[in-house]
Amino acid sequence: MSESADTADAEAVEPQSSAEKALAASAAGGDERLAYRGVFQRLFVRPEIGAIVGAAAIWAFFWAVSREFGTAGGAASILDVSATLGIMAVAVSLLMIGGEFDLSSGAATGTFAIITILLVKDVGDLGGAGLSLWVAIPLSLIIALGLGWANGTMVERTALPSFIVTLATFFILRGFKLGFSKLMIDNLTVGRISEAEGRGYEFWEPIFAFVWVRNDHQLGIRDALYTIGVVGGLALVAFALAELSFVRREKLNSGGVPVLAAGVVGVVAGILFLHNSDGVGANTVGAVIIAVAGLAAFVGFGLWRFTPQAAGGVHIKDSLPMYLGGGVVLVLLGAICAVAFDVDSQESVLDLLGFLRWPIILAVGGGFAARAYLRNDSGHTNTLQAVINVASIGIATGFGAYAFMFMTTEQGLRSILFAVFVLAGLGLLGLAATQAGRASPATRGVVLAVTAIALAGLAFFIRDQSASEKFRSELFGVLLATALVVLVWGVISTMFERRTSDHEAADNLGSLVAKIGMGAIAVGMIAKMLFTTDDELAAGVARAQFRISILWFLGFTLFATWLLGRTKFGSWIFAVGGNKQAARQIGVPAARTKTQLFMIVAVAAWLVGLLLAFRLDTVQSVAGNGLEFEYIIAAVVGGTLLTGGYGSAFGASIGAIIMAMSKQGIPSARWNSDWRFAFLGLILLTAVIANNFIRTKAEASR
Amino acid sequence: MSDSTPLLELENIGKFYGNIIALQGVTTEVRAGEVTCVLGDNGAGKSTFIKILAGVHTHDEGVFKLEGEEVGFNSPREALDRGIAAVYQDLAMVPLMSVWRNFFLGAEPTKGVFPVRWVDKPLAKGIAKEEMAKMGIDIRDTEQPVGTLSGGERQSVAIARAVYYGAKVLILDEPTSALGVKQSGVVLRYIVEAAKRGLGVIFITHNPAHAFPVGDRFLILNRGQSMGNFAKDEISQHELTRLMAGGAELEQLQHELEAAIASK
Amino acid sequence: MKKMRWLAVLLALVMVAAACGSDAAEETTGGDTGGDDDTEEVDVAQSGDLTFYMITHSDDGPFWSVLKRGAEAAAADVGVEMVWQGSNNDANVQAEFIDAAVAAGADGIGASLPNVDAVRPGLEAAVAAGIPVYTINSGVNDYVDLGATTHVGQTEIIAGEGSGLRFNDAGATKILCGRQEPDNGALIERCQGLANTFNGEVISEFMDLDADQTAQEAAINAALAADPDIDGFMGVGPVITMSGLRAADALGRDLTIGGFDITPELLDAIEAGDVMFTVDQQQYLQGYIPIILMYLEVTNSNTLGGGLPILTGPGFVTGDNASSVKALVEAGTR
Structure with missing residues (x-):
């Protein structure tokens, strides 16, 4: 498995080359391995980063293709599924970090319910202990x-491997659930707790x-709270990033303060103008005001606090225009696809x-076959083998194309094409920016400005051409905001x-402000989810029901994160999973730690x-059977290493949300549910590969 | 310094596994602020020697004195309590765990009252950073995983940890064996650094070139027997190499190899 | 650690006490469960000199215990001896039972055919020996081929088709047919049958497993929220039917809901009018009827059905008969 290879890598940090570098560096007075790590580099070693990015991508994907996904009702539904899955995934991730598995955890949930x-069941007619x-x-x-x-003992x-021991416990529990429920009440449905x-x-x-039905809770200022929370929060995060990334001035330059103040006033004015006006033209004016004022605010902020960069001329590399142009073209191509297929059709693309x-x-199959033929031209001496090889590749890819068209609805195709083109285009632009950054800061500024203009162009294009209300309003706002952020970042x-x-x-200061900013964003989002407005009720939104299990999920995740990150026990979990022998040598009670981990999983169950x-009031004897693998998958998607010693409880909870979203997304988008498992597999594979990629990348960069 | 009592004194130490002689007639001493090198090829009895010092095994014959007092340890814990810390080849480190967590593993400083008790992270990180700085390593971010450090730096974390926990005698088991030439140099510097801070260091190696520059005293083992115990001024590096490989045997091998190459 | 061990002992004691305090009564559900192989002789008619064998893949669960009671009642009614042999889903054990019954000179054999190839030689030998053979519960596609007199049971397609007519009567226009297993052919057939007779549109979809009712309910919720035109829900099992009811309640949608099989909570929901009906395959008949048919064939050379299968379902439990069915469930015959 890739994970184990990874650990091995980490353990055997290539002695030769690193040794030389280290000595050379130590001679020079500093080791480049221990060099300063910027805020992004530090962020990217967190195990849960991959999961967070993945969750955002999947959410955006289903948001684009379904009606309900972005609503409070949709969120409640996703969180509902996440809650029970997540509590278990978090507990299981602790156990996995400690280097063990518990295959009985799924069946255990049903067991404790039963x-x-x-x-408590009445002693009367059917079996039960009748306790309070x-x-x-x-x-x-x-x-x-x-x-x-x-289990632990x-x-x-x-x-023995915990895989075997807990597999045995799983069967015992399964038998227990059947045996006991049949013995005591002669039924496979065990009720009722009421x-x-x-x-x-x-x-x-x-x-x-407890269940909160949130449709009866209206909050007139909800949208204002949401806007202020999210916009203000994003601004705070941006300020914090600047604080964390740039060199402070020795002495503050008060000349920047008026510019900052003017900018902030301008942004507020722009928002008020947007709020009080209507119509396409006014919106555009408002957006431009906000953009210019926002830029001014950031520049003013920078002038006030940070050391200006020594000027560098614009230096263009040969490949730069190609990347730049290609990126812009791809982004616009994505926009055209989004608009061209913009119908609410559920029909299969095949039809x-x-x-x-x-x-x-034929083109796909033939193309891949031809490529295989050309690639293998010199490799194969045996003609028959070459023919079989080329033919099988052609047939497989052709069939793949067929299956893809069969699976996808027109709506799905739209979002896929849109996402692929826009992401590829942005990737090229990012590449251009990195390359330009090496040439000179000014060049990078130019590239980022071009990117921002491409994004803004995309936003306006979609707003003018798209038939879908959601694309016109929400996507427009998101794209424009992104363009603004890119532009500001480029300039600053x-x-x-x-x-x-x-x-x-x-x-x-930077981390404090960043935390406040993220808190503000969270408040805005929660307000948006928990309250309705008159307009929404009039439009007949689906009912949003929030269950108390979500709070348990949140609480358990926080507890586990604290346990892992802030306590002795947390260190020991990492230690027994990462290197049990070493942990024992140094005095960590390894056996006790592992037993306690099994107990945590059981308590979660x-x-x-x-x-x-x-x-449910009544519980099926099959309840929970087989779900242990979902817990493990969620933990792995959340960045926990299968081999132990690395992972995060928070990541596992995000992993659970990803699982819930992919379960919910398909019925929400009204796609054929027969393909659900294929989709789930794809997500798992992508998540694991992405996690692996990010981790190796992060470790290599130091 | 040489007039004071040595930290460790060993006289004719021996260890038997049934009728197999693992170690016999080993005599040496370790003084505060000095490095005693134990040299030997594979199977020379080096690991038995460490295990006796670190309390994993007890010796079967001879005298083992710690600060002038005769002792015999029954467990590693006991040895550790008396200030003898061993840093093994596998370092007892968890590669995916951060530097500070590794540093304090098993003895984390805590805050708060039971059951709500947490690790005093700023304190722990501060101490880890400071102790590493004393070894001459500037760890800017103690959150980075130990696995991303180079082998030499990992050794230094282990050494710093042992020193911090009050070791008087530091046993280093083959700290340079897995390292490249220059990286080994870094570790040798840490060994000298540790000795300068007043520790008695026992440096176990099979590489005379590593031992000679840093050692104050050399004990040479071969097949469980002591081949000699020399102060630095009593022996040359060449002599050391010759003794270590069993003297005549190496010369014999050298001749054979030369003959083989010549006959090509 | 010592404390923990003590607790474990205490626990064991508590559980044992709880088990002793319970007195088992009977209730029914459909579904497969584990249990031990059992062979038991039910001596209901001392005077009868006919012996009929019921050799099934029974796991002795609630479903099969009702079927067994039907067979026992029929044997008592006509005064014959009935031997009940359940193989707990083990086709080899079932085949051995059949061989033994033929060798013992059975006067009639009723057999279920979950795995026809394993029991084919034994049953063909029985037919060749002139023993009346009836297939019960499963085997509707193979009984002719085997030479059995007839089949007593229900087909999934027909059960679905019957439900479709009920939905037509209720005036539904678009039904979500939720399945609790992605690839179970029998469940897919139930939805197909529904589509055959239903006048509107039927969407047959997998809606997560019974083992994860939270996800099951949420998936139905998502599908309903995404398509406001859906005005009917068919659950092809009792658990998913209840999940559908919960999802509709959560959304505040008033759906026409139909289900499969009988559980106490489903009966309650039908009584309360939240669920319109549930399909009952009336397995009591699958035990009772074959014994009667064998008796008549042996004593009077009568056969029933003219070679076509005899269908015991779909019987429907609706608001009209839910309370009486409930009493019968407690008596163990439904």
């Missing part, structure tokens, strides 16, 4: 702790099953293409000196079991 119900929930809940928790302890005592009414049900039910499908399939990064060393005060029991 145990709790059987404990006040007894049953702690009792089932103790049983959970016992199960975790048993067995793994430690026998020194029979505990009068025995604590009234108290516990809201704790595990829409009619007889045209065959030339396409050209103007000021980049940091190559620590500056404690600036670092502290108990919590999920209670959430299930209170939510």
Whole structure:
């Protein structure tokens, strides 16, 4: 597996070359491995970065192709699925970081639900212990702790792989669920926990099953709160990035302050103008005002605080115009695709293409076959082998093209083409920017400005041409904002000196402001999700129901993140998973740590079991069976290493959200659900490859 | 310094596994601020020697004195408590874990009251950085994984950790064996640095070229037997190399190789 | 650690106590469960000199226990001996049972055919020996080929078709037919049958597993939210039917809902009027009828059905009969 190769790499840091570099550097007074790492480099070693980027991409993808995905109802639905999956994924990721697996974790969720119900069920007609929930809940928790302890102790005592031991526990639990529910109530559906009414049900039910229906909650200032939160938050984050990236002036230059103030006033004025005016022309004017004023604000801010860069002339490399032009063309091509296929059609692309499908399939298959033929020309001595090789490649790719067209609706095709072209175009522009940055800061500024103009052009093009309301309004705003950010960054990064060393005060201020900014964005988004407006109700949005399980999910994620990052136990988890022998040598109680991890997983399963029991009232004996692999997948998608010693609880929770989104996205987009598993597989593969790529990249860059 | 009591004194130390002689008749000493090198080819008994010093095994014969007092350790913990710390070849490091976490692993400084108790991260990071700086390494970001450090730097983390936890005698097991020439130089510098800070260092190696420049005393082992225990002024590097490989045997081998090449 | 061990012991004690305190009564659900192979002789008619064998892939779960009660009741009614042999889904064990029954000189054999090839030699031998053979529950495609007299059971397509007519009556126009398994042919056939008779549009989709009811409900929720035209939901199992009901409630949508098989909570929902009907294959009949048919064939040379299969379903449980069915479920015959 790629993960294990990775660990091996990390352990055997190529001695020869690094040794030479290190000595050369240490002779010069500093080791380049220990050199200053900029804010982005530091961000990119976090295990959850890949998952966050992936989650954003998947959300954007389904947002583009479905009606409900971007609404509060859609978000509630995704979070609902994420919650139980996420609690388990977080616990499982802790265990995986500790180097073990628990295949019984899925079945355990159902087991604890059933145990709790059987404990409180009336003694009367059908089997049940008739206990109060006040007894049953702690009792089932103790049983959970016992199960975790048993799993951990067995793994430690026998020194067998946890895969085998917990597989056995899985079968035992599965048998237990069947056996017990049939023995006691002769049924595979175990109900009901509500029979505990009068025995604590009234108290516990809201704790595990409370539901907020948010449609009755209106907030007139919701959109204002959302706009201020998100725009203000983004501005704060941008200021923080500047603080973290540029060299501070020795003495502040007060000349920048008026420019900053004027810029801020201009932005506010622009927003007010946008808010109070209507019509395409006015919108454009408002957007331009905001853009110019925003740019002025940032430049003023920079002049006030940062050291200007020594001027450098514009130096253009030969390949630069090609990248630049290619990038712009691709972005616009994406826009044309988005508009050309802009219909609300669910029809399969295959049907829409009619007889045209065959030339396409032949072209794809033939093209790949020809490429294979040309590539292998000198390689193959055996003609038959070459023919088989070329033919199979041609047939496979042709069939792939067919399957792709069969799977995709016109709407899907639109978003795929749009995404591919625009992303490729932006990639080229980014390449151009990097290349230009090496030439001179001024060149990079020029490239970023061209990128910003391409994005703005795309935004206006879509607004004018697109038939879809969502594309016209929301996508327009997003693209324009992105263009503005790129432009500002281009200008400002050209103007000021980049940091190559620590500056404690600036670092502290920068991270504080960044945190406040992200908090403001979060507040804006939450307000948008939790409240409705009159307009929305009039338009008849789907009902948004938020369950209390989401809070449990949030709480558990925070707890696990704290545990992992801030406590002794957290260090020990990493240690026993990363190098158990070493951990033991140095005095970490490895066996105890692992046993406690198994107990954490069992407690998470108990919590999920209670959430299930209170939510469904009756629980199936199959509940949870087989879900352990989903937990492991979510943890892996979230950046946890299968071989242990590396990962993040927060990442695992994002991984769970990714899983939930991909589960929800297909029915939301009304695509053929038969392809769901293929899609899930694709996401998993992409996520793992991307994580791997980011990690190796990050480690190589130091 | 030589007039004070040595930190460690070993006289005719021996260890037997059944009727196999793992080590016999080994005599040497370790003084504060000095480096004692233990040289030997593979299977010479070096690891048995370390294990006796570090408390993994007890010696079967001879006298083992720590600061003039006769001792025999029953566990590594006991040795560690008495100030003998061993840095093994595999370093007891978790490669994917950050520098500061590795530094404090198993003994993290905590804040807060049970059950809400957390690691005092700023303190831990500060100490790790400071201790590394004392070894002459400027770790700017103690959050970076140990695995991304070079082999020499990882050695220095291990050495700094041992020093921080109050080691008086530092046993380094083949710290340079996996390193390139220049990187080895870096580690040798740390060894000298540690000795300068008043520790007694036992440097185990099979490379006389590494041992000779830093050692104050040399113990040469071959097949479990001591081939001699010399102060620096009593021996040359050439002599050291010859003794280490079993003297005559190496000369024999040299002749054979020359003959083989000549007959080509 | 010591404390933990003590707790484990306490737990074990508590669980044992709970188990002893329970007295098992009967309830039913469809579905497959594990259990032990069992062979037991049910001596209902001491005087009868006819012995009929019921050799099925029964797992002794709630579904099969109802079927078994049907067979027991029929044997008592006509005064014959019935031998019940369940193989718990093990085709080889079933084949051995059949061989043994033929050797023991059975007067009639009723057999289910989840895996026809394993039991073919035994049943063909039985037919050749002149023993009346009836296939029950599964085997509608193979009974003619085997030479069995007839088949007593339900087909998935017909069950679906019956449901389609019910949805027509209710005035639905677009139905989401939710499946709880992606690749189970029987479930797909139920949706196909529905599409055969339903006048409007049927969307047959996999909506996550019964093992993950949260995701199942959310997937249905997403599909319903994305398509406001959907006004009917068919769950091809009892659990997914309830998930569909919850999803519709969460969205505040009033759907016509139909389901498959019987569970207590589904019966409650039908009684409350939230679910219109559930399809019942009336497995009691699949036990009762073959015994009667074998008796008549052996004693009076009667055969029924004219070679066509005898369908025990779809029977429908609706608001009209839900409460009586509920009582019968508790009695163990539905």
